[in-house]
Amino acid sequence: MPTGSGPTKVLFVCVGNTCRSQMAEGFAKAYGKGKVEARSAGTSAAGYVNRSTIVAMKEAGIDISNQTSKQVTDEMLQWADVVVTMGCCSADNLCPVTFKGKKYDWKIDDPLGRPWEVMERVRDDIEEKVKGLISAET
Numbered sequence: 001m002p003t004g005s006g007p008t009k010v011l012f013v014c015v016g017n018t019c020r021s022q023m024a025e026g027f028a029k030a031y032g033k034g035k036v037e038a039r040s041a042g043t044s045a046a047g048y049v050n051r052s053t054i055v056a057m058k059e060a061g062i063d064i065s066n067q068t069s070k071q072v073t074d075e076m077l078q079w080a081d082v083v084v085t086m087g088c089c090s091a092d093n094l095c096p097v098t099f100k101g102k103k104y105d106w107k108i109d110d111p112l113g114r115p116w117e118v119m120e121r122v123r124d125d126i127e128e129k130v131k132g133l134i135s136a137e138t
Contacts, residue, residue, distance in 0.1 A: 012041075022064055025040035032134045032138070035134055040067070041073070044071075082102045084133065102137070108122060
């Protein structure tokens, strides 16, 4: 549902932009080449990508080591065709009333500080959700 020609612009948002939204951005860039343009941000961005997140994504064959943690801005929300929140707040509360794109709320556990198996489960869950989103939106 791009606003013009070109790929669908997807913004993934979580709290710190250190883990879940970073994974989603990485998977969307890997699986959505030419179909989606992905970005991620946090409602309270931590300013770094968690090391364990980078390792978990490398296990899945995706390098996100060059991604950075960013604070969500009005400009990012205006840029997006699709906004996906991941445990920070509802997309309805995050997006301005003027937002005309699609909004999704994914209930995904925060794996930070939890056992490695939780990180892997969350990563695999996000991977499947991103694949489904790309199929639905392109």
